[in-house]
Amino acid sequence: MDVAFGLTALITLAGAVAAVWLRNLVHAVLALAVSFAGVAAAYLQLGAEFLGFAQLLIYVGAVAILIVFAVLVTRGGEVPAGGVHAARWWVGALVALGVFAVLGWAASSLGDRRAAAEWTPMSVAELGQSLVGRWVFALQVLGILLTAALIGAVLLAWREEGNDSGTHLGGGES
Amino acid sequence: MSPLTGYLVLSAALFATGLAGVLTRRNAIAVLIGVELMLNAANLNFVAFWRYGAGGPDAAGLVFVLFTIAVAAAEAAVGLALVIAVYRHYRTAHVDEVKRLRG
Amino acid sequence: METWVQWMWLIPVLPMVAAGVSGLLPRTARGWSAGLSIGSLALSFVLSVISFAAVWQSGGERHLYGFRWFQFGPGAFGTLWLSWVLDPLSASMLVMVSGVGLLIFIYSLGYMAHDANFTRFFCFLSLFAGAMLGLVMSNSLVGLFMCWELVGLASYLLIGFWFQKPAAAAAAKKAFITTRVGDLVFFLGLVWLFGNSGTQLFYDNGSGCLEAATLNALVQQKVWWDWSLSQVIGLLLFAGAVGKSGQLPLHVWLPDAMEGPTPVSALIHAATMVAAGVFLMARVYPLLVAGPEGVVQPVLMVMAWVGGLTAVFAAAVAVAQDDIKRILAYSTISQLGYMMLGLATGGVAVGVFHLLTHACFKALLFLGAGSVIHACSEEQNIWRLGGLRRWMPVTYVTYGVGMLALTGFPVLFSGFWSKEAILHATHAWPVSAGPFWLGLAGVFLTAFYMTRQMVLVFGGTPRGNVTSGSIHESPPVMTVPLIVLASLSVVTGFVGTPAWPWLQGFLEGQQAILDWSRLFGADVWGLAAISCAAVFLGMGVGLVLYRRIAAEGVIQRDPLEQLPAGLCPALRKKFWVDEAYQHSVVPALAWLAYWCDRMDRWVWAGLMRLAACVTLVVARLSQNVDEAVVNAGFDRACEGLRLQGGRLSLWQNGQVQRYLAFVGAAMAILVSLWWWGGNR
Numbered sequence: 001m002d003v004a005f006g007l008t009a010l011i012t013l014a015g016a017v018a019a020v021w022l023r024n025l026v027h028a029v030l031a032l033a034v035s036f037a038g039v040a041a042a043y044l045q046l047g048a049e050f051l052g053f054a055q056l057l058i059y060v061g062a063v064a065i066l067i068v069f070a071v072l073v074t075r076g077g078e079v080p081a082g083g084v085h086a087a088r089w090w091v092g093a094l095v096a097l098g099v100f101a102v103l104g105w106a107a108s109s110l111g112d113r114r115a116a117a118e119w120t121p122m123s124v125a126e127l128g129q130s131l132v133g134r135w136v137f138a139l140q141v142l143g144i145l146l147t148a149a150l151i152g153a154v155l156l157a158w159r160e161e162g163n164d165s166g167t168h169l170g171g172g173e174s
Numbered sequence: 175m176s177p178l179t180g181y182l183v184l185s186a187a188l189f190a191t192g193l194a195g196v197l198t199r200r201n202a203i204a205v206l207i208g209v210e211l212m213l214n215a216a217n218l219n220f221v222a223f224w225r226y227g228a229g230g231p232d233a234a235g236l237v238f239v240l241f242t243i244a245v246a247a248a249e250a251a252v253g254l255a256l257v258i259a260v261y262r263h264y265r266t267a268h269v270d271e272v273k274r275l276r277g
Numbered sequence: 278m279e280t281w282v283q284w285m286w287l288i289p290v291l292p293m294v295a296a297g298v299s300g301l302l303p304r305t306a307r308g309w310s311a312g313l314s315i316g317s318l319a320l321s322f323v324l325s326v327i328s329f330a331a332v333w334q335s336g337g338e339r340h341l342y343g344f345r346w347f348q349f350g351p352g353a354f355g356t357l358w359l360s361w362v363l364d365p366l367s368a369s370m371l372v373m374v375s376g377v378g379l380l381i382f383i384y385s386l387g388y389m390a391h392d393a394n395f396t397r398f399f400c401f402l403s404l405f406a407g408a409m410l411g412l413v414m415s416n417s418l419v420g421l422f423m424c425w426e427l428v429g430l431a432s433y434l435l436i437g438f439w440f441q442k443p444a445a446a447a448a449a450k451k452a453f454i455t456t457r458v459g460d461l462v463f464f465l466g467l468v469w470l471f472g473n474s475g476t477q478l479f480y481d482n483g484s485g486c487l488e489a490a491t492l493n494a495l496v497q498q499k500v501w502w503d504w505s506l507s508q509v510i511g512l513l514l515f516a517g518a519v520g521k522s523g524q525l526p527l528h529v530w531l532p533d534a535m536e537g538p539t540p541v542s543a544l545i546h547a548a549t550m551v552a553a554g555v556f557l558m559a560r561v562y563p564l565l566v567a568g569p570e571g572v573v574q575p576v577l578m579v580m581a582w583v584g585g586l587t588a589v590f591a592a593a594v595a596v597a598q599d600d601i602k603r604i605l606a607y608s609t610i611s612q613l614g615y616m617m618l619g620l621a622t623g624g625v626a627v628g629v630f631h632l633l634t635h636a637c638f639k640a641l642l643f644l645g646a647g648s649v650i651h652a653c654s655e656e657q658n659i660w661r662l663g664g665l666r667r668w669m670p671v672t673y674v675t676y677g678v679g680m681l682a683l684t685g686f687p688v689l690f691s692g693f694w695s696k697e698a699i700l701h702a703t704h705a706w707p708v709s710a711g712p713f714w715l716g717l718a719g720v721f722l723t724a725f726y727m728t729r730q731m732v733l734v735f736g737g738t739p740r741g742n743v744t745s746g747s748i749h750e751s752p753p754v755m756t757v758p759l760i761v762l763a764s765l766s767v768v769t770g771f772v773g774t775p776a777w778p779w780l781q782g783f784l785e786g787q788q789a790i791l792d793w794s795r796l797f798g799a800d801v802w803g804l805a806a807i808s809c810a811a812v813f814l815g816m817g818v819g820l821v822l823y824r825r826i827a828a829e830g831v832i833q834r835d836p837l838e839q840l841p842a843g844l845c846p847a848l849r850k851k852f853w854v855d856e857a858y859q860h861s862v863v864p865a866l867a868w869l870a871y872w873c874d875r876m877d878r879w880v881w882a883g884l885m886r887l888a889a890c891v892t893l894v895v896a897r898l899s900q901n902v903d904e905a906v907v908n909a910g911f912d913r914a915c916e917g918l919r920l921q922g923g924r925l926s927l928w929q930n931g932q933v934q935r936y937l938a939f940v941g942a943a944m945a946i947l948v949s950l951w952w953w954g955g956n957r
Binding site: 013 | 179182204211222246249254
Binding site: 193 | 932933934937938941
């Protein structure tokens, strides 16, 4: 357990807590980006360089920006009058704590399965080989999934001309 | 504490934080932020086990993470589109005001 | 080469997939369906040609590939194999089937253009093509039988394609049931072969059922007199071939099958499917000849006689038919008889050579007939046609080429060389001279009926209701396949001439050497002179009898009616074979069915009624118990459930987060419970 790991863990967790806690959504997203960057640092420490950079590009770069856009479109930047947390927020917090207790308990009772010396780093070329070799079918399916998600997202967010309220989600609020 | 345990505990904490966000925040986008955190926790688990687990010289852990990242991107896109659609319909992005599933 | 064999499954699977997709397409997707079918078959054709080239390159070696399909029992006996073979026989059949099939597919584009069920037609055609290709490359009894039945199914579907016509529906049923008779026996043969050899594979690196070790074991077992087991099994298999290839007792379905669209007649009932019986015999040929050296096996004698008799019988019937397609149908039966005869007396090469040449020129003739029918508003009676050479020059010329090839006109046409090979083989047959004279008589009759048909349809002046104004040459999509097939009908003959017996050498795994001197040997031309004389005699008689009649422009009486007493009606009525079946087999079956019905009604039904009464009494009792005891309790339980359900539903507040919280808490509790339970 070295200093680098401690620092990474601290940044990641702090970012995550801030992302959940902060009242202003724009700030929350920025904290989220910090947390993502922390996870990327953890990947680098684990020896998964490619994943680390992918994490930086996709999460910090793309997903965070996407969320910011959504926040702006739905005017989430304004802090609402009723508070940002649910009325009975302590129920959720309690459940989360319980889950953490269970998971942490499981993790702490688990030792290393092999010595660090046994591990050999994996090059990007090898990773790519296995991606288009053994996992090629999953890769194809993923491609289809992404295409479908893209089309679905566009359709969902399509603003109907002249009918701003939209009817495709059913009637009014009950 | 061994390195594996360290990463697993970090991942568990990340997961619990995300879960807390999903359960307590009112804004749908904030819920989505929590989901992203939980996904990252799962990814961290994959990589930790790939590095310190009992598996052979196999890229499965990394490939799984790559796939999760791609699926998460799709999820984020669709989820945000849903949020926008819900916002347009209900004039709110707060999940506790959307309760047509009430029994 | 080895890797190539692994990919050969694509050849039959491509058209099958096309059939499946076409089957799902809507009726309006005509272009898609046709494009898919033709494209996939074209691809299969390319692959077949590559396979052929691969075999040729390797000098006729046999290559196998197979895998376990199902394991339904212990050991090799309980394993179902899917296997295919690439050898000269399957390669040449693949090229023939996919090539001729492709041309007929293209032709169908024009012929079926006005049909409402165009999509269905191409779906069935593709199914047929896939099954036929699978049949010829199959290496296992199971695969062969499956494809065998699939082509039968496709044939049934396509004969009955215009099922709104009662004749077509009846013909489809007749074809299916008649071939089923042969298939039953065929299946018995397969099962016996499998049971005794313990393998379903034809070739399996020494342990297949067509290889020496197994054959020796089969020859050792005597069944009766001097018939060894291999001969009996061969006879059973031959029965399947008799049904499929329309040999003598089971030929009745093939002329009726002409009710289907003409491209179907050309593809299935002339070029490929009916030849499957001949192909089967060629495939199992090692089984048929297994036995002591220098002895002609009894099965081969049966085959030779059946083939020879069929050849003459069908040719004689064809002489007196009036329907253009029916004449060709009987001619097909007769030619299939020749193939069997050649196979029995001369071996695989002779029979298959005629199979390949016949596929080209008979497909050509049928497509030509289709072109005529298409042009003359569905008129099929040759007495009401006539003089068509003026309006349909392309059809006329190509049909003439096909006709000359079929009659075996000397030197230039493929039919001559393959028929010569068969006549030579029968002449050299040590057992009997009978088949040779039968074959020669068939040659004379063939020349006569083809000349009769040709003169009446294309020569002279138009008769009947066909007005000359409406007759037109068919579109290029139909004439181009005709031209290609016509050139093939000429060219295919030259790969098997005595001077350069390339095909024979290829099929038997030897190198063919060009040797012109063989062509001029006395034994070649001595026989050839006799058969040429028969051809010229037949054509001469035909010309003399019909040329004047054709020129007169009114419907005349057939000069055949002046034949000695009773012969003409016998020919007209196809020797009353259908009627004989109608008065023997059919009443016998009807009688059997009647008695089965009686048994059902009185004996079994009585028992059933008794059982039903007992059941009713028990049911009454059970009902009373139910209503009084069980139902009351059940009603109360339901009441309670509804009450509790109403209370439970209050938990649902419609908020996603609440649900998620439940899920999370439940997960935590479950995992800790499990952990606690596991550690205790």
